[in-house]
Amino acid sequence: MDPPVRVAAVDCGTNSIRLLVADITTEPATGARALHELDRRLEIVRLGEGVDRTGRLSEQALARTFAACERYAERIRELGAEQVRFVATSASRDAGNRDEFVAGVRDILGVEPEVIIGAEEADLSFAGATRELAGRRIPTPYLVFDIGGGSTEFVLGGARPEAAVSVDMGCVRLTERYLTDDPPTPAQVEQARAEVERRLDEVAGEVPLERARTLVGLAGTVTTVAAMALDLPAYDRDRIHHARIPAAEVHAVTDRLLSMTHAQRKALPFMHPGRVDVIGAGALILDRILARVSPHLARGELVVSEHDILDGIAWSAASRSRASRRDADDR
Structure with a gap:
């Protein structure tokens, strides 16, 4: 039986940077592997702020991100993770000065940040979201989607991914391009909606x-919309994880968010401060995905997952650690 592996996973996206430290264990009786969470945290750093316009990561965005990395490095040392994997996604892929970002992360955390392509991002999201769905009699294939700040990933599959794509459609990118008033005007919303529909044609x-039977949504936009649909008095991860939200409720929440002012959104008890100004765009993306896919689903609803690319990164880090152990034993 493999001994436990303690890993740290960092997911650095356009809007947020997140940390998961977990033990990956093997059950003696079945040989099944399980992830036991020790710490999970998120900071909104808006790394991709302005990248769509300038093509570069701003000094302010880099400073915010490096400060969060310092705090994460301290926590990783405290918990004694033996393997660390740092994955960076859309904003750092697009930036002309990404070498500055890579060097800064390496100096702070001692690992090379992996600026992954969209296909790998999609695979990691799929693994993180679906590993625990097996055996729950949930119809497959799953269509897993992850709405980020700069891009959205889509993966279709059952036991493993069968088709995947990443498109440049995210809540930060859409907000900066179209939803500039507070609240956005109907014309702005229509322009953003048309952009989302064009991107979904690409997908x-x-x-x-049309092969999807269960739609699984990941990341902060999806969980925030779920919290609003469930009318939660505060953000409750346990209530949100694997909640099933009908398409009509997603549509109603989207309409409400797009009609609210910044102050009204900020006052919602479950709203993370860093999502206040981009949640309308994220909800619009979610609503259009569900409208496009719901006619094909076994049930016209969204399954919400709190487990996502971060969990997929942790699983992959554990596999690397075990491979390193085997190599050491062979030597």
Whole structure:
């Protein structure tokens, strides 16, 4: 039986940077592996602020991100993770000065940040979201999607991914391009909606959306919309994880968010401060995905997952650690 592996996973996206420290264990009786969470945290650093316009990571965004990395490095040392994997996604892929970002993270955390391509981002999201769904009699194939700040990933599959695509459609990017008033005007919303529909046409050319039987949504936009649909008095991860939200409720929440002012959104008891100004765009993306896919689903609803790319990174880090142990034993 493999001994436990303690790993640290960092997911650095356009809007947020997140940390998961976990033990990956093997059950003696079945040989099944399980993830036991020790710490999970999030900071909104808005690394991708302005990248769509300038093509570069700003000094202020880098400073915010490096400060969060310092705090994460301290926590990783406290918990004694033996393997650390740092994955960076859309904003750092797009930036002309990404070498500055890579060097800063390496100096702070001692690991090379992996600026992954969209296909790998999609695979990691799928692994993190679906590993615990096996055996729950949930119809497959799953269509897993992850709405980020700069891009959205789509993966279709059952036991493993079968088709995947990443498109440049995210809540920060859409907000900066179209939803500039407070609240956005109907014309701005219509422009943003048309952009999302164009991007979904691109997705349909790569991933057969009509084959999806269960829609699984990941990341902060999806969980925040779920919290609003469930009318939660505060953010409750346990209530949100694996909640099932009908398409009509997602649509109603989206309409409400797009009609609210910044102050009204900020006052919602479950709203993370860093999502206040981009949640309307994220909800619009979610609503259009569900409208496009719901006619094909076994049930016209969204399954919400709190487990996502961060969990997928942790699983992959554990696999690397075990491979390193085997190599050491061979030597």
